[in-house]
Amino acid sequence: MNNQDLKNLLKIYEQKRNNAEMECENKINNFYNNNPNLSAIVEQINLTSITISKEILQNHNNTVIELNKKLDILKEKKKKILEKMNIDDSFFSPNYECKLCNDTGYLINNNNIMCTCLKQKLMDLLYNKSNIYNLEKENFSNFNDSLYSDKIDEKKYNSIISPRENINNIKKIANNFIENFDNPDEKNLLFTGNTGLGKTFLSNCIANQIIKNGKTALYQTAPIMLDSIIDYRFGKTDNFVYENILSVDLLIIDDLGTESINNLKFTELFNIINTRLLNQNNKITKTIISTNLSLNNLFNTYDERIFSRLAGYYNICRFYGDDIRIKSTY
Ligand SMILES: [Zn+2]
Structure with missing residues (x-):
């Protein structure tokens, strides 16, 4: 840090x-x-x-x-x-912004423990990602299902429900995920589908809500995350990044499959996915992974160990439809 x-x-x-x-x-x-x-x-x-x-x-x-x-x-x-x-x-009494730490950055009843509000701000600074948590734009109230077609096209989408019904189902899954975040049995989320279908938007909506609920969230694209871990392994950076990737309440790994792959990165990726499933120290950690790869391509790209974790512990949500970026601003 x-x-x-x-x-x-x-x-x-x-x-x-x-x-x-x-x-x-x-x-x-x-x-x-x-x-x-x-x-x-x-x-x-x-x-x-x-x-x-x-x-x-x-x-x-x-x-x-x-x-x-x-x-x-x-x-x-x-x-x-x-x-x-x-x-x-x-x-x-003064109306402090954070009631957990009275705006000191450290918990009222234990000032050795850093408050989540300060942790989150440090992470935002570190990754220069503070604008990713754009509470005004990227939240569920700006979620517009009319951007998704209500026409069923089994041939085109390989599904018997319309893109709109599908996205509303995914939204329900996302809401359940937020509501049951602290339940160890609640699965993580895997978003698959082409670009421009709202995967990142929905991930950020979830992150915003999780942060509002007093937890920490970290957004990383797979290439940047894996590069920074390799940098840490070679002693180029301190362990703040790595520790947070393992321990942040909600980790979002975006664009999985766009990184250049090698064995070292496979191992690190498996380690992250697996460690976060263990909920170490009785702390629930959850992960959202999004990828443009289809399940088949995921299976062909990553080894069986990674794939079996994804298949077993992740709720798989397939996004389909037409590129909504043409129709909206996000
Ligand atoms: Zn605080």
Whole structure:
């Protein structure tokens, strides 16, 4: 991992945190300015607390008891007023963007563990892929099944259902995949079919939803992924890339079959697919692979070990129809 990237991100986090805290302070100040009665009570609470501390230091126990009684009454008064106004404690705390880490980048209850929000940002930076997670464009609400023909053409598509019905079936499978992501029995996804049928779009829709659900996702094309692993093996890069390929919650391997193949890459590819199936350390990892190759071509290109993993542990979705890129912008 690039330390400078982490430092820069942590600076942005600090800024974010400061903004949230300042905003909160302003909000509270405004609130008390508009509610002078309450403001007076809070001031009394503060003064009483200070006096109590002083009296404790001087061992004036009876006074302390009296003052504590007074403090309780004041607090009760404050509580009642706030309840009447329908205001709870959360009003007085900053509205951090990430509730898991309060925008510190590390978990609230264990600050040795990096929060998924920071991990995801590091990965986006590392692969310069932040625009792949374009939440506004690539999400299910922009999924338009009318781009797929509703005409059945068994000869042309080698299927008895129309491309539209087919894509809606695949969408259902994708939704189930998201919903059951943490279920070890839920299969991974293999998207096959020609380019321009929405495989990458659908993968990104899924990734966006998975990230929204607080998990990490990493998008890689097969050629770049395998090259970067070989680079790591030869000591040209550190292990951040490789570790994340193995451990990220959702890995998307796009364009499988477009890489130049050799035995070294076969082994690495098998290792990735197999390791991610093992759900090591009780951590569920899932993978989406998409390829322009047909199943037959996949079988001919990759050895039996890889193919048997794909056939056994992947839900195979065949995309067919006419190139939708001509009809849409994605
Ligand atoms: Zn976080």
